[in-house]
Amino acid sequence: MIPDGTSIGVYSAARWFKYYNGMGDRLHVDPYLTGTVTSFSSNAPIGDSAPTGSTYATGVLQQIGNVAIYPEASENDLYPVDASRTWQPAATILEAVKMEKNKSVGLVVTSEFAHATPADFSAHHYKRNQYKAIAPQMAYQNLDVMFGGGNRHITPDIRTHLTRTGTTLIQDNKNELLNYNGNGKVWGLFQEGALPYNIDRNPEKIPSLAEMTNKALEILSKNPNGFFLMVEGSQVDWAAHANDVATIIDEYLAFDEAVGKVMAFAEKDGNTAVVIMSDHGNSGLSIGSRECAGASKLSLEELFGAVSKIKISASGLESILIETKPEAFKTVFKQYTGIDITDEELAMLHSSKNYKESDYTQVGTSENLAHNIVKIMNARSCFGFTSGSHTGEEVLMAAYHPQGDVPRGNMRSIEINQYLQKVSGLESSLEELSDRIFVKHNEVFKGMNCSINRDNPDIPVLMVKKGRNRLEIPAFSSVAKKNGKPFDIGSVVVYIDKNETFYLPVSLADML
Ligand SMILES: [Zn+2]
Structure with missing residues (x-):
C-alpha cells in the first residue's frame, strides 16, 4: 500500500486532526509502524513516483520518468548502474506472482489507472506519461482487478481485449461495482481522468478508496493460490504539491481507512503479508511554522x-x-x-x-x-511548508506478517522489493524473469527475417518470417499471431523506440 507523496508530518497532522474531531487518537496504520524507507532515483536522492514505485515493484533503481525499466547510466548514479541493460524492461513482482505462482493480481488507485504508480507494477516504459504505450500494456497484463480513474484511456482495442478475456468493465457505476459477485476479472473505472479528491467526492457516485479496496480483496481472495494487490492513495501527493492542508489530511485519512480494511482482512486471513510506505516525501509539511510565533503555546483548537x-x-x-x-x-x-x-x-x-x-x-x-x-x-x-515539490527525507514504513516476519529499521527501497519477493515464495529472481520474458528481438530471432511494420505509429508490429511460418507481434500487447492465428504470449511485449527494439520472451523462437 502506497500513500503517494506522504511525508511523516502528514501522519502527525492526521492523528491530531482525528483527535480534535472526536475520531479517536490513533490511525489504522499506527500499530503496524516498523521503521522507515529511504527511496530515491538511480541518480538523484529526491525520489519521484515513477522511479521509486518502480523500484518497489522491480528491485531496480531507475531515473525520473522511468516505469519498470533498467535505467541509463549517469555520472550522478548513486549506486552502480548496469549500462548493458539500459531500456530492458524490468519484470515486476505483479508479473512474477501471476506467471510463476498463478496468483491473482490487482491494482486499486484514485489516479487514472495508467498513472505512474499503478503503471510501475504493470507496464514498462522510459517515459511515465507515454499513456499510449502504458495503458494497453496494463490491459494486456490481464489484471484480475483494476479499480480507479481513467476512462479516457479505454480505446476500442482495449475494450475488445477486456471482452475477449472475459473481463467485466464497469464504467461510472458505483453500485454495479460494489454489487459485483461474479468470479471473473473486473475493471471498475470512474471519471475520464483521476477520481476527485476524497473531500470533494460525491459518495453516491464515486466509491471511496476503502470501498474499492474491500471489493478488490473480496474478488482476489477467491484464488486458492493467493494474490498480489497494490493499493495507492494517489492524491495525498497532489494536495501536498498544492500545500492544501485540509485536503492532504483528508486524502491521508481516506487512505488510512483502506489500511484498516486491509489489516482487518490480513489479521483474519492469517496468510497475507502487508507492507505500507510512501514513495517519497512532499512539501515538508510541519505543524508549526516560521510565521507562527509561540507555536508551542498554541492549543489543539488553535492548531x-x-x-x-x-x-x-x-x-x-x-x-x-x-x-x-x-x-x-x-x-x-x-x-x-x-x-x-x-x-x-x-x-x-x-x-x-x-x-x-x-x-x-x-x-x-x-x-x-x-x-x-x-x-x-x-x-x-x-502549518508550515518548505516546498511545493517532492522532498528527500525517509518515509514511514508499516508492515504485517502472520508470523511476525516484518521488515524493520531503516530500509532502502530495493529491500522492500526483496521482501515482497520473499513473502511471495518466488523460486527465481525478478532479474531471471526479466532475462526470460524481456529479451531483445534480434537475439530471440537471430538469423531470421525480421521487419517492423509502423502502419500504426503508436503500436509498431514486429514481423518475423522463417520458412513458411510468419509471426506478427504487436508492441504493448500479450497477443500475437502465428500465420494469422492469434495466440497468448503469456507476458506483455514492450517496444522501445530509442533502440528500435522489441523486448519479448525467448520462448517465442520455438514458435517458428
Ligand atoms: Zn509519488
Missing part, C-alpha cells in the same frame, strides 16, 4: 480548529468560484471553509489569473485562483 472547518479542496473551491459572481465570493468562501475573507483577500481572488468574470474585474496577476485560495486558508493556520 486544528480552522483546518477542520474546511470542507472542500482548494481546486474544488476554485471550480465553484470560477462560476460565482464577484459579490457572492465572501458568502461562498465562508460556506465551504468557515473563513471570513478580508476585502484585500477578495481583491486578490478577483485578480487571479484564471478568474474570468471580465465584466466585473481585471485579470491582473500571474497567480491562479486555487493558489490564492490556499494562501488564504494557510494564513489562518500554523
